[in-house]
Amino acid sequence: MNQSINRSRTVCKIISNRPLVDQVFEIILACPEIVKKVRPGQFINLYCRHSGRLLPRPISVCEVDLRNGHLHLIYAILGKGTEEFSGYKAGETMEIMGPFGNGFNLDSSDGNYLIIGGGVGTPPMVELCKQLKGKKTIVAGFRDNPYLVDRLKQYGDVYITTDNGSAGFKGHVVEFIEQRGLKGTIYACGPAPMLQGIQAYAKKHGLQAYLSLEERMGCGFGACVGCVTKVVADTDTGWRYKKVCKDGPVFDAGEVLFP
Amino acid sequence: MKLTVTIAGVELKNPIMTASGTFGSGRDFEPYTDLNKIGCVVVKGVASREWAGNPPPRIVETYGGMINAIGLQNPGIDVFCKEDIPFLRQFDTKIGVNISGKTIDEYVEVAERLASEDVDLLELNISCPNVKEGGVAFGVDPFMAALVTGAVKKVARQPLIVKLSPNVTDITTIAKAVEDGGADAVSLINTLIGSRIDIHKQKFILSTRQGGLSGPAIKPVAIRMVYEVANAVNLPVIGMGGIMSGEDAVEFMMAGANAIAVGTANLLDPAATMNILAELETFMRNKQIEDVNDIVGVVNKAAISP
Numbered sequence A: 001m002n003q004s005i006n007r008s009r010t011v012c013k014i015i016s017n018r019p020l021v022d023q024v025f026e027i028i029l030a031c032p033e034i035v036k037k038v039r040p041g042q043f044i045n046l047y048c049r050h051s052g053r054l055l056p057r058p059i060s061v062c063e064v065d066l067r068n069g070h071l072h073l074i075y076a077i078l079g080k081g082t083e084e085f086s087g088y089k090a091g092e093t094m095e096i097m098g099p100f101g102n103g104f105n106l107d108s109s110d111g112n113y114l115i116i117g118g119g120v121g122t123p124p125m126v127e128l129c130k131q132l133k134g135k136k137t138i139v140a141g142f143r144d145n146p147y148l149v150d151r152l153k154q155y156g157d158v159y160i161t162t163d164n165g166s167a168g169f170k171g172h173v174v175e176f177i178e179q180r181g182l183k184g185t186i187y188a189c190g191p192a193p194m195l196q197g198i199q200a201y202a203k204k205h206g207l208q209a210y211l212s213l214e215e216r217m218g219c220g221f222g223a224c225v226g227c228v229t230k231v232v233a234d235t236d237t238g239w240r241y242k243k244v245c246k247d248g249p250v251f252d253a254g255e256v257l258f259p
Numbered sequence B: 001m002k003l004t005v006t007i008a009g010v011e012l013k014n015p016i017m018t019a020s021g022t023f024g025s026g027r028d029f030e031p032y033t034d035l036n037k038i039g040c041v042v043v044k045g046v047a048s049r050e051w052a053g054n055p056p057p058r059i060v061e062t063y064g065g066m067i068n069a070i071g072l073q074n075p076g077i078d079v080f081c082k083e084d085i086p087f088l089r090q091f092d093t094k095i096g097v098n099i100s101g102k103t104i105d106e107y108v109e110v111a112e113r114l115a116s117e118d119v120d121l122l123e124l125n126i127s128c129p130n131v132k133e134g135g136v137a138f139g140v141d142p143f144m145a146a147l148v149t150g151a152v153k154k155v156a157r158q159p160l161i162v163k164l165s166p167n168v169t170d171i172t173t174i175a176k177a178v179e180d181g182g183a184d185a186v187s188l189i190n191t192l193i194g195s196r197i198d199i200h201k202q203k204f205i206l207s208t209r210q211g212g213l214s215g216p217a218i219k220p221v222a223i224r225m226v227y228e229v230a231n232a233v234n235l236p237v238i239g240m241g242g243i244m245s246g247e248d249a250v251e252f253m254m255a256g257a258n259a260i261a262v263g264t265a266n267l268l269d270p271a272a273t274m275n276i277l278a279e280l281e282t283f284m285r286n287k288q289i290e291d292v293n294d295i296v297g298v299v300n301k302a303a304i305s306p
């Protein structure tokens, strides 16, 4: 039995769960029903076994393997929940729910794309690159050890940046794209300061940009209004909160108001 | 097997309600839940006009629970009436509207606006810890609690539930005050005020520093308070606080709740209400309980006969 429905969650079999680099794991899950529905940029709620840890851990879809019904997710060990996940073994099961979120807009007709990932914002770029047709320039920034580089190379020119210069360009991705003057429709996911830099870069050069944001989540499917981010709106104040889980996680760079 | 319960003259097909703010207006739950099977859907808090809510982060996990600081973000009563009431009316369930306000006038305005709307119950939220004015300021002072209850009761056309705060020394004092003020029922508990600090950044995690603790972690406190209130007032009691299973629901009813509300559990499993109902039915079948009302407050009877 690969998959059974237990309540609204899916109990799925763990195919493998192994480190890519120090503190970063790739987990492969068998969940054919979910895999059929996934779009690039969407995320999956992972649930802990520990009964004290109730809330979902949202993790972006890295890649889907439709033929085998496998879902590939990449997570960094950040706290107790992701540490728990890192101890899971192949053959065991875990509970997940999704896919959630809007995903990336694949319709932009530009044909020339600048794909930017920072740290664990890089994994969702794999499935995006796979499905996006056109010329892709891919920039991925890491603190020290890069990962996913070979997978991304199948889809375009890949540039790596690291904070300490241990691989590729020494510095941040925004410094790199500025230095090279890279252009194209931007798809970006990563830490907020990076996205803010990209927003400014896109504005300066008149580029269309899509940013995938993160926020702490209570449910992941729109019910708790916990995961909000500020966006430009036609209100008295000029802004309103939108839900990252449902209205996002991908937003038009032009509407995002960083704090 | 009889599951119907009556709250202030309104008959619910079963004692399962939703706790305000954890079920939206039901739309996000449709793929997982048959809304026709819920006794009463209590919607998220609604105010006289749009409230932006608090800045993020609004959510933090705690052991066996969560702390929220949503700040009652809502689109205002007009949008609610136009969009949510027609949506919910498609289903065979009762509609409870949870009312937020910063002043007595604002609570009254919402209740007045709802007087001509097709909803079944009003729930006055005088216990939200996440807004500066109103909310909990009314809920921790018996005089103010009675005052706002009385003012709303005067204009209300639907039975009025008053939602009590656990952040008080003696919850029965507030319960009696709202009973005197004209409440038709009470619901409890709202969230307990809590906080969490990021020890690496040396700062509070929530933007508002503190928020409302909910989930299984608060259940024992809620059970105790439901028991106290059920014995202090002559009103129907709606119990909530960490209900995750049918057994939890039974426990609240045995403590004295006439109906129960499922909160945080909805966020963790959008089919939670369905499962809790099924588990309640199984419990009744196994124990040969014919009428769910028979278990309400049974601990009192047990205490008398040794």
Ligand SMILES: Cc1cc2nc3c(=O)[nH]c(=O)nc-3n(C[C@H](O)[C@H](O)[C@H](O)COP(=O)(O)OP(=O)(O)OC[C@H]3O[C@@H](n4cnc5c(N)ncnc54)[C@H](O)[C@@H]3O)c2cc1C
Binding pocket: A043, A055, A056, A057, A058, A059, A060, A061, A074, A075, A076, A077, A078, A079, A080, A081, A082, A083, A120, A121, A123, A124, A213, A214, A215, A216, A217, A249, B060, B061
């Ligand atoms: C849409 C989205 C996609 C994401 N995709 C990925 C991904 O592909 N790979 C990856 O490694 N990480 C991703 N994250 C971040 C990931 O969700 C957190 O690192 C993870 O939840 C931390 O859990 P923990 O138990 O280890 O940390 P703890 O700090 O112990 O978690 C406590 C609580 O805080 C929440 N939390 C803590 N940090 C974050 C954060 N940065 N974002 C959201 N919630 C947080 C947790 O979910 C949990 O509820 C994503 C976040 C979002 C919102």
Ligand SMILES: Cc1cc2nc3c(=O)[nH]c(=O)nc-3n(C[C@H](O)[C@H](O)[C@H](O)COP(=O)(O)O)c2cc1C
Binding pocket: A218, A224, A226, B019, B020, B021, B022, B044, B045, B068, B070, B072, B098, B125, B128, B163, B189, B190, B191, B213, B214, B215, B216, B218, B240, B241, B242, B243, B261, B262, B263, B264, B265
């Ligand atoms: C995210 C969230 C939002 C809430 N919003 C409201 C609200 O708008 N009005 C209200 O009266 N209570 C609100 N509450 C409180 C719940 O209705 C309930 O009283 C409390 O969470 C305890 O029940 P639980 O432990 O089952 O969640 C909210 C709770 C949560 C977790």
Ligand code: FES
Binding pocket: A216, A217, A218, A219, A220, A221, A222, A223, A224, A225, A226, A227, A243, A244, A245, A246
């Ligand atoms: S996480 Fe609950 S609404 Fe987004």
